[in-house]
Amino acid sequence: xxxxxxxxxxxxxxxxxxxxxxxxxxxxxxxxxxxxxxxxxxxxxxxxxxxxxxxxxxxxxxxxxxxxxxxxxxxxxxxxxxxxxxxxxxxxxxxxxxxxxxxxxxxxxxxxxxxxxxxxxxxxxxxxxxxxxxxxxxxxxxxxxxxxxxxxxxxxxxxxxxxxxxxxxxxxxxxxxxxxxxxxxxxxxxxxxxxxxxxxxxxxxxxxxxxxxxxxxxxxxxxxxxxxxxxxxxxxxxxxxxxxxxxxxxxxxxxxxxxxxxxxxxxxxxxxxxxxxxxxxxxxxxxxxxxxxxxxxxxx
Amino acid sequence: xxxxxxxxxxxxxxxxxxxxxxxxxxxxxxxxxxxxxxxxxxxxxxxxxxxxxxxxxxxxxxxxxxxxxxxxxxxxxxxxxxxxxxxxxxxxxxxxxxxxxxxxxxxxxxxxxxxxxxxxxxxxxxxxxxxxxxxxxxxxxxxxxxxxxxxxxxxxxxxxxxxxxxxxxxxxxxxxxxxxxxxxxxxxxxxxxxxxxxxxxxxxxxxxxxxxxxxxxxxxxxxxxxxxxxxxxxxxxxxxxxxxxxxxxxxxxxxxxxxxxxxxxxxxxxxxxxxxxxxxxxxxxxxxxxxxxxxxxxxxxxxxxxxxxxxxxxxx
Amino acid sequence: xxxxxxxxxxxxxxxxxxxxxxxxxxxxxxxxxxxxxxxxxxxxxxxxxxxxxxxxxxxxxxxxxxxxxxxxxxxxxxxxxxxxxxxxxxxxxxxxxxxxxxxxxxxxxxxxxxxxxxxxxxxxxxxxxxxxxxxxxxxxxxxxxxxxxxxxxxxxxxxxxxxxxxxxxxxxxxxxxxxxxxxxxxxxxxxxxxxxxxxxxxxxxxxxxxxxxxxxxxxxxxxxxxxxxxxxxxxxxxxxxxxxxxxxxxxxxxxxxxxxxxxxxxxxxxxxxxxxxxxxxxxxxxxxxxxxxxxxxxxxxxxxxxxxxxxxxxxxxxx
Numbered sequence: 001x002x003x004x005x006x007x008x009x010x011x012x013x014x015x016x017x018x019x020x021x022x023x024x025x026x027x028x029x030x031x032x033x034x035x036x037x038x039x040x041x042x043x044x045x046x047x048x049x050x051x052x053x054x055x056x057x058x059x060x061x062x063x064x065x066x067x068x069x070x071x072x073x074x075x076x077x078x079x080x081x082x083x084x085x086x087x088x089x090x091x092x093x094x095x096x097x098x099x100x101x102x103x104x105x106x107x108x109x110x111x112x113x114x115x116x117x118x119x120x121x122x123x124x125x126x127x128x129x130x131x132x133x134x135x136x137x138x139x140x141x142x143x144x145x146x147x148x149x150x151x152x153x154x155x156x157x158x159x160x161x162x163x164x165x166x167x168x169x170x171x172x173x174x175x176x177x178x179x180x181x182x183x184x185x186x187x188x189x190x191x192x193x194x195x196x197x198x199x200x201x202x203x204x205x206x207x208x209x210x211x212x213x214x215x216x217x218x219x220x221x222x223x224x225x226x227x228x229x230x231x232x233x234x235x236x237x238x239x240x241x242x243x244x245x246x247x248x249x250x251x252x253x254x255x256x257x258x259x260x261x262x263x264x265x266x267x268x269x270x271x272x273x274x275x276x277x278x279x280x281x282x283x284x285x286x287x288x289x290x291x292x293x294x295x296x297x298x299x300x
Numbered sequence: 301x302x303x304x305x306x307x308x309x310x311x312x313x314x315x316x317x318x319x320x321x322x323x324x325x326x327x328x329x330x331x332x333x334x335x336x337x338x339x340x341x342x343x344x345x346x347x348x349x350x351x352x353x354x355x356x357x358x359x360x361x362x363x364x365x366x367x368x369x370x371x372x373x374x375x376x377x378x379x380x381x382x383x384x385x386x387x388x389x390x391x392x393x394x395x396x397x398x399x400x401x402x403x404x405x406x407x408x409x410x411x412x413x414x415x416x417x418x419x420x421x422x423x424x425x426x427x428x429x430x431x432x433x434x435x436x437x438x439x440x441x442x443x444x445x446x447x448x449x450x451x452x453x454x455x456x457x458x459x460x461x462x463x464x465x466x467x468x469x470x471x472x473x474x475x476x477x478x479x480x481x482x483x484x485x486x487x488x489x490x491x492x493x494x495x496x497x498x499x500x501x502x503x504x505x506x507x508x509x510x511x512x513x514x515x516x517x518x519x520x521x522x523x524x525x526x527x528x529x530x531x532x533x534x535x536x537x538x539x540x541x542x543x544x545x546x547x548x549x550x551x552x553x554x555x556x557x558x559x560x561x562x563x564x565x566x567x568x569x570x571x572x573x574x575x576x577x578x579x580x581x582x583x584x585x586x587x588x589x590x591x592x593x594x595x596x597x598x599x600x601x602x603x604x605x606x607x608x609x610x611x612x613x614x615x616x
Numbered sequence: 617x618x619x620x621x622x623x624x625x626x627x628x629x630x631x632x633x634x635x636x637x638x639x640x641x642x643x644x645x646x647x648x649x650x651x652x653x654x655x656x657x658x659x660x661x662x663x664x665x666x667x668x669x670x671x672x673x674x675x676x677x678x679x680x681x682x683x684x685x686x687x688x689x690x691x692x693x694x695x696x697x698x699x700x701x702x703x704x705x706x707x708x709x710x711x712x713x714x715x716x717x718x719x720x721x722x723x724x725x726x727x728x729x730x731x732x733x734x735x736x737x738x739x740x741x742x743x744x745x746x747x748x749x750x751x752x753x754x755x756x757x758x759x760x761x762x763x764x765x766x767x768x769x770x771x772x773x774x775x776x777x778x779x780x781x782x783x784x785x786x787x788x789x790x791x792x793x794x795x796x797x798x799x800x801x802x803x804x805x806x807x808x809x810x811x812x813x814x815x816x817x818x819x820x821x822x823x824x825x826x827x828x829x830x831x832x833x834x835x836x837x838x839x840x841x842x843x844x845x846x847x848x849x850x851x852x853x854x855x856x857x858x859x860x861x862x863x864x865x866x867x868x869x870x871x872x873x874x875x876x877x878x879x880x881x882x883x884x885x886x887x888x889x890x891x892x893x894x895x896x897x898x899x900x901x902x903x904x905x906x907x908x909x910x911x912x913x914x915x916x917x918x919x920x921x922x923x924x925x926x927x928x929x930x931x932x933x934x935x
Contacts (some may be wrong), residue, residue, distance in 0.1 A: 042480035043451075057826055088830060097823040101845045107827060114832040151571055159827070181340040182508060183568035186552045190567075192558045207481065214554040214565070237556060251485040253511035255538055255555050259485065262729040 001201055002031040002054065002087075002170055007063035008279075009049050009225075009255040023049045026063070026279025031170060036192065036202040038212035038233070040248075041222030047205045050222075051174045054203065055089045056080060067170075085115060088163035092175035094155035104155065105143050112155035115166060131161040135191055152185035160191065173193070176203045189215055209252050213237050218288075221245045226279040231289030241291035262280045303329040303352075303502060307524055308364035310351045319575045321347040323526040325362065326601060327609075329502050331471075334495055336513030336534065337506045339523035340549075344570050346394070348523070349471045351375060353391045369384040369468055386417055390467035390500075394474040396458035401444035407442030410461055417465070424464065431460045431499070434491055452483035459490065460554045463499045470500040474507055488516040510553060514538050517609075522546050523573045525583035528601050542589050542610045582613070590614040625909075651865035663927045670923025674828050676916035681910065684733050685763035687726025695723040695880045706901050707870075716892045725905045728882040732863050732913060735797045735881075739862030742801025743808060744855045750805065751812025752839050756810035756820055778868065785874035792864070796875055800862045808854050815850060819843045849928035860917040867910050 009024040024046040025216055031037050041047040052058040054065060056072060065072050067087065091097055098104055112124060119127070129139050142154055149160075156176055163171055172255040173192060179186040192202055193215050206212050212219055213233060220230040221244065229242040240246045253259070280292035310322040315462060322344045329335050337345045347359070352373070355361060361376040368388060374380035393399055401409055410428060411421040429439045435456045446454060455475060463470060476484040494500050505517050512536055513520050522529045522536040522545065529545040541547045548568045558565070570587040573579050579586070581596040588595070594613045601611040610616065692709075693699045696719060704714040712721035754765035781799055787863050788795075793862070819825065820843070828842045831842045844851070870883025889895075889903035 042482065055826075055830065057829060077834070084830055084832055088828070091826065092821045093823055096828050099824040099828075099842055099846065101848075107831075110828065110833070177359070182510075182549060183340060183552055184571075185567065186554065186565045187567040187569075190560070193564075209481070210554045210556050210558075213556045214558060215560050233559070246480055249556065251481045252556055253485070253509070253515045254487070255511050255514055255550075255553060259489070259515050261894040264448060 001033055001064055003066045004028055004030070004050070004054075004280075005064050007050070007053065007065060008264070009046070009053060010061045022275040023225055024053070025224075025275070027222075027225075027227055028063075029220055029221075029227070029230060031201045033169060033201050033204055034196055034199050035206055035218065036196050036216040037233065038216035038219045039203060039205045040207065040209060040219060041210045042207055042248075044224065045222040046225040047207075047222050048174055051089065051172045051203065051205050054170075055087065055172055057089075063179050068251070081114070081161060083212065085166050086168055087170040087172070088166060088168045089158045089172040089174065090156065090163065090176050094149060094152045094180055096154065096157070097159060100147060102146075104145055104147045104158060107158065111162060111165055115150065125166060125205045132158075134164060134225075135161045135247065137161065151184070152180045156180065157191065160188075160195075164195075168200065170201045170203065172203045172205070175207070177211070178206070178208065185211075189246070208246060209219060209237070221248070223243055224275050227282065228280060228292040229290065230282065231286070235286055235289040239286070239289070241285050241289075245291075302331055302369070305352075306365045306367070306368040308348070308351065308366060309362040310347055310355070311360050311362050312347075312358050314361060314576075317576055318360075320578055321359075321526055321575055322351065322576075323578065324466075325526075326364075326527065327521060327531055327538055329504070331501055332495065333490065334503045334505055334517045335531075336510075336517030336520040337504055337510065337523065338510050338513055338520055339529075340508060340572065342575070343523040344526040345506050345523050347474060347526075349391070349473045349504060352469070352471055352504070352579070353385060353389050354378070356379065360372070361420075386413070386463050386467065389469045389471070389496070390462045390465070390468055391471040391473060392455075392459050392462045392475050394476060395478065397451050397454040397478070399444075399458055400454060402446050405443055405445055406449075406457060410442065410464075413461060414464070419465070420531075426434060426461070429569060431464070432457070434493075434497075435460060436486075452479060452486065453485070455479060455487055456490065459494075463494055466499055466501075468501045470503045472503060472505045473506075475505075476507060476509065476512055484512065485515075488512050492516050493574075510538065510550065511555070518605070522549070525578065526575055527583055528609075528611055529584070530608075530610045531601075532605075536605075536608055541616045542604065542608070543612050544590050544614065545584050548589075635669065660927060662922070663736075667923040667927050669919050670906075670927060671914045673726055673918070673920030677920065680729055680913050680916070681733065683726055684729035687729065691720065691723035691726055693720040693723050695719065696726045697723075700817060701900055703897065712905055713899070714764075714900055715888065716894070716897075717898070721902055721905065724880045724885055725882070725909065727880045728885055729909055730888060731793045731879065731881040731914075732866065732909065734793050734802065735866035735915075736859040736863040738794060738797035739800035739804070739866065740855060741860035742798060743805040743858045743862065744851075746801070746805035747808025747854070747858075748812055748851065750809040752816055752843065754809070755813040755816025756839055756843065758820075762813075766813075769806045769809045769813075772803065773810070775803070777781055777803045777865070781865070781869055782872065785869060792876055793879065793881065796869065797862065798868060799857055800865050800869075804858065804861060806867065811854065812824070812847070813848075815847050816843055849924070853924055856917050856924070860914040863910065863914055882909050884935050918921060 005028050007024060007027045008022070011021040011023055013019050013021050018060065027046075027050060039047045039050060049058065053060050056075070064136050067083065072083060074136070074272055099109065108128060112119065116124065132139055132142065137154060137157050142150060142158060147155060155157060160171070177188050180188065192204065196202060203214055204212065216233050218231065219233045219236045219240065221236065223244045228235055228242065229245045237249065240249055282290040282292055285291050304448075305327050307324055308322060308325045309320075311318040312535065316464045322560050325344075327414050337348065338529070339345045351359065351361070352366060355375060366373045367373060369382070373384060373389070387427050396566045402408065414421050414424055429442075429554060432441055434437060437453060437456060441449065441453070441457060449457065451588055455552060459475070475491075476487050479487060491503060491505065495503060505513065507513060510520070519531060520534045520542065521531040522537065524545050530541065530546045532536060538550055541550055551566045552565050554565060568587055573583055574584065582588070582591070585591045590612070599611045599616065601607045601609055602616055698718045699720055700710060700714050700718050702718045703716050704710055706713045706735055708722055710722065715721060715724070750765050750769060751916060754762045754769070780803060784799060785796070825838060825842055828838050833841070866875065866881070866884035871887045872883045873887050875881060875884060883906070885906040886903050889899070894902045
């Protein structure tokens, strides 16, 4: 459904764009219907940039992103609008996603104005209620309110409801729960997992490995803009091959095992990698499990 | 040393009335103990952390007392507290990375900090360098501007500066929250190391992340809506929590190894009560699956097992 | 990666202040499903009227405005008419006395007020529109467009405005205050453009702009419907400052004798008074009213602005 092929993003920084910054290097993967793919990386790994490129909020520098076989960089204004009918995104900060001057349900009005101009009030209201129900919100508690009157969890769910109004096929969820409290996080996460059963393809971008592990079918580990390991979630987490993945897993605090009780094994050594290197080559280490070849100086 | 907090009440003044952010909190921290302070947003943990060192503009010390090493801390009096700050009580604030003045070199910041406390910088400099090297920073850091350092480096610098005078109590306010996974572990382990080397005696480690507390803290104090819910060793809180809130919270945490397909985790429905006009009795009552008639009365925070305190009628 | 922040946004304290059920504002207009309603209107009026600086400033400006509108109707003489005895102090015939040419100072004053408001409105208005357009475009589009507009802004900013205006006025032989206002407008927009650009940069990075783009909105629509409303208070205050600034520049030009000489303005009055040695002769009724007029209007506008800042910024309000 959605395919990324050798996608790279270079930013020009400095006065008059003198220097360049390689944010994403040669990333390739695909997203199929009814599956959740996690993009896991720390800050600066380029994961959000990939999400934005898929959403056409930023331009791809090289490589292609294709949706249903068509290159999305070629879409004009009408093409983009049609694209957004099928692909939508939800971002990290629920309070920043709403224009504070207006009520929260204005996000629905914007969709209505752009995509459902002819729909009557009653029919629209029905659609809205159905969408809200599928995210677990009741119309009475969220309609006609300002964003500051709602909680972060409600706001995130509203954004998901907004996306569902459009009958989308792909949802890009960029750190959608990192700003929520622990007790509400899991509800939104469960919601994403439930949406999968509707045939939605979800790209779940996060820095938190336990979340990725909980909810996704396949996982990609990003380091400084390039994919270092990817494959079925149980394989990537259960049998990590790349040093970076191992380091990440070793650094995560567990709830039933203390760091000091585990063997160190040099697990915390950070493999050196530079953004200016070409994207590492991925080899198949197992069915549905690829990892990058160790480069110069990288421990294997 | 020990810290004893007795029925501490701190409210915030707002246009609409007083928000009872911290409503009668009593606990102790023993010498050398790292106590994790956990809870969700609005529970009062940051307020508690801040009140121990500096009440900011809108906070009011309404009642209760704090005793450190036998001396009572003059919380309400900003100037009197100055004698204790940095020497007895120190803080690594939230967003410590922005706590460094971007127009000054790090060495200069340290110098000004020490001189303001009447301590000659040159005398302390060797120790400062030793500690910087302990946390993995070279002494060149003193000659750099904050902008030249990465987030993790800044965090570690602030931690070293805050503990330079070996305070009795260190308040670490969400020090790992804004860091990457790889730096989080380093910083958490560093805090424990500081305690091992007696750079600090005891610590209050404030965070929402229970997993980190399990790794780094000796005991965990769970707060809810301005009151204490449970305090026990970190093992007990994670493996044998007694308060329903703690139980629900712990069971809602995903960890590596738990997958949705295998076991669906549940959150806690509803949200915390407004602290402008908090409800009578137990504040968790509305969301608690075990609530019954007695919960209309505030449960006392009592010891149900040695070293394990809970505020819940269903338990006591 | 960010620290999990509070569920409720940043009005201290972070403890569940947004109560369940019930809007926080005093009066909430009921919106039809989906029609956007700005949060500010009723709340703004409520707080504005309680802010003494705003009310005082507005009051002073309105008094002068009323004088400008109704004054010429009640003035008994034409402003430039040599109607009476020269150098008379205020009397019942000539409320503000006469000039050394025998002209009615009161008539001159109220006509001058009209000219001042005209220059303020037109000059300030043009600067405002130009500043906003350049600022929004540069801020939102960024990149090469921003670089070009930025250069243009900086060039116009650095040029000594008064010098240019003097030269242009000297050669162009300005005939009316409208033309003078246009000239002022064309040279005072840069700082407004920079301010708008800076604000736009900040707002552009907010996620709601992305959400609007994901709803199929074009650049122009995003600026108008997402960014500008968030800056409405800022734009209002900017207009007030530009209005006042235009009046000041206009008065300076007129004082230097470079404004239209066939009509009357406050600056011109002061110029004439000065040239006729009114200071030495003690004809205070000639130069004091225009001076007070300029100070009053411009000062009133600035005080209003300070008050508005408090109204719009709740943090300044609570303490």
